[in-house]
Amino acid sequence: MATQRKVAFQMDPMETVNISGDSTFVLMLEAQARGYELWHYLAEDLSYREGVVYAEARPVTVRREEGNHFTFGEPACIKIADMDVVWMRQDPPFDMAYITATHLLELVADETLVVNNPAEVRNAPEKLFVTKFIDLMPPTLITRREDEVKKFRADFGEIIVKPLYGNGGAGVFHLKEGDSNLGSLMEMFLASSREPVMVQQFLPDVVKGDKRIILVDGEAVGAINRVPAKGEIRSNLVAGGSAEKSGLTEREVEICERLKPELKSRGLTFVGIDVIGDWLTEINVTSPTGLQSVNQFDGVSLEAVIWDVLEEKLN
Helix, strand or coil, X not given: CCXXXXXXXXXXXXXXXXXXXXXXXXXXXXXXXXXXXXXXXXXXXXEEECCEEEEEXXXXXECCCXXXXXXECCCXXXXXXXXXXXXXXXXXXXXXXXXXXXXXXXXXXXXXEEECCHHXXXXXXXXXXXXXXXXXXXXXXXXXXXXXXXXXXXXXXXXXXXXXXXXXXCCCEEECCCCCXXXXXXXXXXXXXXXXXXXXXXXXXXXXXXEEEEEECCEXXXXXXXXXXXXXXXXXXXXXXXXXXXXXXXXXXXXXXXXHHHHHHHCCCEEEEEEECCEEEEEECCCCCCHHHHHHHHCCCHHHHHHHHHHHHHC
């Protein structure tokens, strides 16, 4: 009799999961349907001692019932290397705690399948990874210097200023040519973080939408277009954007083909990229979202596609 496979989800609290939109939730449902034993723990429950990486975790069963979507078993200390698959699915911010978790999981990456590859998650933060593909991205500046931002705005007029390690559209500002708030905005950014900011040429096509394309093992498997709410330039669904069904343009197919070998070689199995008009703006590898939206529009099960790929890697 085959031994039951085990999968651990390093993620946010189960109580916070939105079962109608959360990608991790459907990955859990699919694993459970395939007979996996599911475990849940928080990144803060991860520990290392004398060569062993372990976590205080709980077995969990999941169901698509609003307000009753999970049941925990008794907590137990699990060795991460004893899991067949470990999902790193806690939400950003991509801070030192996040980076430490990648280092700890990297210690067991030769013994268990960690998704995504923790070393490459660390090496490919969303807004920096895209700089490897300069011809695919809009004009971009990364700096802490206000004078450099002013020069960039003088060259391109309207600009977007955003935190380098932000997420969900938080802290994204649209500055028009001559906007007198630039100085105050830079003061705020520099006072709140030691990191540079990312500045990009404003893309008017954002009013038509910011496309999220899902790639599995480098292959594009689906997309949604996220349209900003009236009066907004942020299209993130958590910032009030709305999703609509979408296919891929020739340019978007070209972008995906360019990314494919890099994603595969790095072990980045589940990735979500963002495209505005003809330009690649982000490559999301930490905790990509969008599975349920694509499933609903296209009548597919992307979580099953992902698990098929993972099981090929396990066999």
